[in-house]
Amino acid sequence: MTSAIELDDVVKEYLSHGEVVQAVKGVSLDIAEGEFFSLLGPSGCGKTTTMRMIAGFEAPTKGLVKLHGQDVTNVPPNKRDVNMVFQSYALFPHMSVWDNVAFGLKQRKTPQDEIRRRVGEMLEIVDLAGREKRRPREMSGGQQQRVALARALVNRPRALLLDEPLGALDLKLRQAMQIELKRIQREVGITFVYVTHDQNEALTMSDRIAVMNDGLVEQLAGPREIYERPATAFVAGFIGTSNLLTGAATGGTLKISGGRVMVPGQDGDVTVTVRPEKITIGTEEPAAGLSAVRGTVAEVVYLGTYNSYAVSLADGAEITVFQQNAHDATATAERGDSVWLSWQAQHSYVIGS
Amino acid sequence: MRRLTPYLLALPSWMWLAIFLVVPMVAMASVSLQTGNAIDGFAMTFSFSNYSDALGRYSTQLLRSLLYGGMATAAMLVIGYPVAYWIAFKGGRRKSMYLFLILLPFFVSFVLRTISWNFLLSDNGILFGTLKGWGLLPDDFHVLATAFAVVGGLTYNFLPFMILPIYVALERVDPRVVEAAQDLYATRAAAFRRVVLPLSLPGVFAGVLMTFVPATADPINAAILGGTANTMIGNIIQTEYLTNLNYPTASALSFTLMAVLLVGIFVYARALGTENVLEAAAR
Numbered sequence: 001m002t003s004a005i006e007l008d009d010v011v012k013e014y015l016s017h018g019e020v021v022q023a024v025k026g027v028s029l030d031i032a033e034g035e036f037f038s039l040l041g042p043s044g045c046g047k048t049t050t051m052r053m054i055a056g057f058e059a060p061t062k063g064l065v066k067l068h069g070q071d072v073t074n075v076p077p078n079k080r081d082v083n084m085v086f087q088s089y090a091l092f093p094h095m096s097v098w099d100n101v102a103f104g105l106k107q108r109k110t111p112q113d114e115i116r117r118r119v120g121e122m123l124e125i126v127d128l129a130g131r132e133k134r135r136p137r138e139m140s141g142g143q144q145q146r147v148a149l150a151r152a153l154v155n156r157p158r159a160l161l162l163d164e165p166l167g168a169l170d171l172k173l174r175q176a177m178q179i180e181l182k183r184i185q186r187e188v189g190i191t192f193v194y195v196t197h198d199q200n201e202a203l204t205m206s207d208r209i210a211v212m213n214d215g216l217v218e219q220l221a222g223p224r225e226i227y228e229r230p231a232t233a234f235v236a237g238f239i240g241t242s243n244l245l246t247g248a249a250t251g252g253t254l255k256i257s258g259g260r261v262m263v264p265g266q267d268g269d270v271t272v273t274v275r276p277e278k279i280t281i282g283t284e285e286p287a288a289g290l291s292a293v294r295g296t297v298a299e300v301v302y303l304g305t306y307n308s309y310a311v312s313l314a315d316g317a318e319i320t321v322f323q324q325n326a327h328d329a330t331a332t333a334e335r336g337d338s339v340w341l342s343w344q345a346q347h348s349y350v351i352g353s
Numbered sequence: 354m355r356r357l358t359p360y361l362l363a364l365p366s367w368m369w370l371a372i373f374l375v376v377p378m379v380a381m382a383s384v385s386l387q388t389g390n391a392i393d394g395f396a397m398t399f400s401f402s403n404y405s406d407a408l409g410r411y412s413t414q415l416l417r418s419l420l421y422g423g424m425a426t427a428a429m430l431v432i433g434y435p436v437a438y439w440i441a442f443k444g445g446r447r448k449s450m451y452l453f454l455i456l457l458p459f460f461v462s463f464v465l466r467t468i469s470w471n472f473l474l475s476d477n478g479i480l481f482g483t484l485k486g487w488g489l490l491p492d493d494f495h496v497l498a499t500a501f502a503v504v505g506g507l508t509y510n511f512l513p514f515m516i517l518p519i520y521v522a523l524e525r526v527d528p529r530v531v532e533a534a535q536d537l538y539a540t541r542a543a544a545f546r547r548v549v550l551p552l553s554l555p556g557v558f559a560g561v562l563m564t565f566v567p568a569t570a571d572p573i574n575a576a577i578l579g580g581t582a583n584t585m586i587g588n589i590i591q592t593e594y595l596t597n598l599n600y601p602t603a604s605a606l607s608f609t610l611m612a613v614l615l616v617g618i619f620v621y622a623r624a625l626g627t628e629n630v631l632e633a634a635a636r
Contacts, residue, residue, distance in 0.1 A: 057532055077535045084536045090529040094551045103547075104537035151537070 002068070004159050004191040005031040005054055005082075010063035012049050023049040025215035026063070031159075031193060031208075036185055038194045038202040041212035042238065047195045050212070051161050054193065056080045068158060078107075083152035084161040088168065089144050091136040097123070097147050098132035104155040122154040125184065142173045149184070159191040166201065178204050199239050203227065211235050227275075233351055236273040243279075243319045245272045257315035259293030262345035271351045276322040278347040281309060281332055286342035293341045295319065297333045309333065311341060385604035395600060403605040411589050411606060418586040419613070421500065422569030425507035426515075429564050430557065432508070433515035437556070438549075440516075441523035452520070455513050463510060467577045470506055471497065474578070498580025506574035511567060515560040522556025523549070558625060566614055586610055 012024040024046040031037045039047040052058040053065055056077035065073045072080055083104065092100050101122060105115045123129045126146040136144055145165060152160055165181075166174045182205050185192050196202050202209050203223040210220045211234075219231035230236035233244060245261055247254050249270050254261040261272055274291075286292040295311040298318065309321040319341060323332060333339050385403055389395035408415070440451045458466060473480055476495045484490045496502050526549055534544035572587030579585070586606060594603035 055536060057535075077532070078538045078540055084533070086529050086533055088527070088529060090527060090533040092530060092533070092548055094548075103534070103539075107538040107543060151533075155537070 002033050003030045003066075004033045004035070004068060005029065005193065006064075006066040006069075007050070007054070008064040008066070010050070010053060010060045010065065012046070012053060012058060013061040022215055024053070024060075027210075027212075027215075027217055029210060029217070029220070031191060034189050034191055036182070036192045036194065036205055036207045038196060038206040038209045039212055040196055040199060040202040040209050040238075042197055045212040046215040047197075047212050048163060051084075051163055051193060051195045054159075055082060055084045055161050081157055082159045082161055083155055083157040084163065085148045085152050085165045087163045087165065089136075089148040089165075091144060091147055091151070093136055095135075096132060097128060097134050097136070097139070100136065100147055101150045101154050103151065108155070118154055119150075122150045125153075125187065126150045141169055142177065145169065145177065149181075153184070153188060153190070156188075157190065159193060162192060162194045164196055165194075166196075166198075174201075181205060203239070211238065213238070229349055230273060230351060233271055233273075236349075236351060241276050241320050241322075242273045243276065245274070245317075246270070256293065256313070257317065258295055258313045259291070259341075261291045261293070261348050262289070263348050263350055264345055266350055272348045273351055274319075274343055274348055276308070276320040277306075277324075279319070279321045279341050279343045281311070281321050281323055282340050282342065283333075283337075284340060286340055290342045290344060291348055293319065295339060295341060297335050297337045297339055300333070300335055307332075311339060381604045381607060384600050385608055387601050389601075391598035391600075400601070403601045404609060407602045407605045408609060411586065414584050414589050415586045415606075415610065415613070417583070418569050418610075419617075421504050421507060421575075421583075421585060422565050422571075424504045425511065425568045426561055426565040428504065428508040429512050429515040430561065433512055433560065434519055434553075434557070437516045437519035437523055441520050441526075442528070452517075455516055459513065464573060464577075466510065467506055467573050470502075470509065471577050474502055497578060498582065500579075500583055502578040503575050503583050503585070506578045507568045507571060510571075510574065511564040514563040514567075518559035518563060519553060519556040522553040522559075526552045554625065558622070561621070562618060566618075569614065570610060 007027055007029040010024055010027050011022065014021045014023055027046070027050055029037075029050075039050055041047045049058060053060050054067075056072070056075060056079075060073060063073075064071055067080060067082065092103065095103070098119060101119045102115050105118060110118075120129070123132065126149055128143065128146055128150065131139070131143070136147065139147065145168075148165070162181075166177050169177060178201060181192075194202070194205065203226075206223055208220065208222055209226050211218045211226060213234050219226055219235045221229075221231075226235060227239055230239060230242070236242045236244065245254065245256055247256055247270070248268060249263050249266040252262065252264045252266055254263050254266070254270060254272060261274075263270055263272055280286075293311075293313060295313045297309055298312045299308075299310040301308040301310075304325070306322045306324045309323065311319045311321060313319065321341060383397065384395065386397060386399050386401065387395040388398045388400045388403075436455070440448055440455075444451050472478055474496045475481070476497060477485065481490060481494060481496070485492055485494065496505075530548060530552075531544050534548045535541070539547060569585075570587050572585065572591050575583055575585040575588050590603050590606050590610075593599045593606065
């Protein structure tokens with residue numbers, strides 16, 4: 001695969017109140033043609049700054065930005081073959097839907113009949129045909145979102161940058177748009193770079209995810225890999241819920257308060273993460289070979305498709321357990337019950353291994 | 354009672370408008386149709402010829418006023434728009450300080466400011482006297498008592514009224530919308546022309562309205578900076594009213610000026626596209 005976007009050790013420094021602040025501390029990425037790539041991280045992690053450097057709104061302090069092999073580090077945004085969907089859509093309020101979508105083509109002096117054809121086609125794709133004459137403020141959030149998408153995609157950019165495009169929508173619409181976005185991306189075959197702080201969104205849509213924290217990429221991998229094998233404690237904590245257990249392992253077993261954690265082949269200090277849905281909750285002592293911990297149920301939360309248990313160990317640490325409501329809605333354990341937690345050795349993932 | 358509250362709250366302002374706007378207007382309209390003199394008194398004769406007489410005698414000054422007012426407004430737009438733009442987009446954390454600086458001249462009386470301009474521009478004053486002394490200007494060079502001085506004075510005095518509404522309109526333009534235009538291949542100039550300028554038109558409209566009307570009617574600048582050859586309609590109205598005690602002519606001229614300005618504004622609003630202006634403002 002050829003690479004669509006390359007960042008080569010990009011650094012961005014700002015001057016804030018007389019002090020130099022590093023928003024991006026050296027990020028290298030290689031995003032492939034046609035890929036759905038997400039930059040995921042909490043606010044202030046540098047993901048938006050990284051995207052703005054790809055778009056050309058910010059110039060990196062150090063490093064190179066390449067689009068399709070060409071160095072565009074100092075090329076202004078209007079000369080870059082990428083388009084952006086802004087967080088608040090940034091539609092032109094004084095223009096109709098049609099004029100909004102036609103803006104880029106007009107700027108590029110595209111022939112009139114081609115503009116008419118392409119804008120028409122694009123409005124079909126985003127399901128807005130018949131609403132050409134509306135003004136942005138006469139439309140719902142979801143419709144504005146689709147105008148913003150059409151306005152960028154109609155130019156057939158080599159890459160589309162999306163800055164938290166679903167952030168302003170309610171949950172149902174957001175989920176529908178996630179599927180919609182993925183469909184459109186498959187249909188047009190354009191590289192998507194997607195900035196989000198919502199891990200579910202990133203996991204659902206992406207081919208690959210770069211998890212960012214404090215100006216650096218913590219892990220760059222596919223969704224499954226990131227979820228199952230987090231590279232750092234930060235990634236484990238940021239993606240989904242996870243239980244972190246630390247201590248010194250001897251001979252493949254980590255002794256913790258109230259039990260044992262199987263960590264095959266490990267010796268010395270380790271940090272282990274276990275996903276809540278991998279843990280079984282029960283009253284009987286688990287078989288040998290399984291990780292097993294004893295604790296007291298501190299809280300049971302009914303969440304519809306599953307129950308969430310907070311189990312406190314003898315030393316006060318808490319482990320979260322999800323149990324699916326597969327058969328009936330009654331909880332396996334009640335608050336105050338003494339329980340055994342167990343999971344298979346393969347689900348103790350040692351961070352950094 | 355609840356439902357009446359908003360009306361009751363609005364009552365003082367309605368009373369104010371009725372007493373201090375409607376009543377004097379009606380009185381002035383009535384005076385403009387009377388004949389007589391200050392000693393024997395004026396009587397209502399429905400003398401519409403007051404209007405044609407006044408216009409016949411003072412059409413030069415009326416046209417000059419519209420010309421000076423228009424020139425000053427154009428100058429204010431050219432100077433004021435960039436200032437408003439700069440404060441709105443580049444002002445950063447000092448925005449309010451810059452706005453305060455714009456308003457600072459208001460802390461000095463309008464008349465005094467104009468007199469100090471007279472002082473600055475006088476033929477052998479601090480500026481031109483010195484330059485003439487150095488031989489940088491010919492001895493007969495003068496600015497005072499020219500159209501340039503009057504238009505300059507009007508421009509200086511009303512400039513803040515142009516800057517502020519344009520600033521308010523530009524301040525409301527989302528910088529991301531400008532970025533979106535640049536992202537969609539617009540150069541900085543094209544982004545300004547196609548996005549920033551149209552979105553700031555309501556401010557331009559308000560600014561022109563708030564400067565053209567008072568500048569055209571203003572008597573102070575022509576009186577202090579204009580000498581005798583640049584009399585504007587405001588000066589005539591003042592003289593007719595206060596010196597000649599010719600109330601009907603003064604009133605007729607005032608109404609004529611008002612009518613001309615109202616028609617002008619209406620045409621201007623249509624030309625600019627009221628629909629666009631109002632829509633952008635309602636955003």
